[in-house]
Amino acid sequence: xxxxVRAGTxxxxxxxxxxxxxxxxxxxxxxxxxxxxxxxxxRIGLHVFGGRxxxxxxxxxxL
Numbered sequence: 510x511x512x513x514v515r516a517g518t519x520x521x522x523x524x525x526x527x528x529x530x531x532x533x534x535x536x537x538x539x540x541x542x543x544x545x546x547x548x549x550x551x552r553i554g555l556h557v558f559g560g561r562x563x564x565x566x567x568x569x570x571x572l
Contacts, residue, residue, distance in 0.1 A: 512540060524553075527572045 512535060514520060520536035529549050533541035555564060 525572065526553075 523534040525532040529544050529546040
């Protein structure tokens with residue numbers, strides 16, 4: 510589902526990944542909820558397609 514983020518705004522983004530489940534929340538609203546065993550463990554990466562983004566207060570913690 511496309512998500513419009515207006516220029517100049519900074520909605521909080523939270524990603525929860527446990528086992529094969531990945532959940533994404535934007536501004537507290539559930540946006541993505543998938544099950545994908547290919548990414549059950551590993552590292553994180555952040556990427557923006559066709560735009561620009563800035564990241565702050567980024568951290569990882571165990572569930």
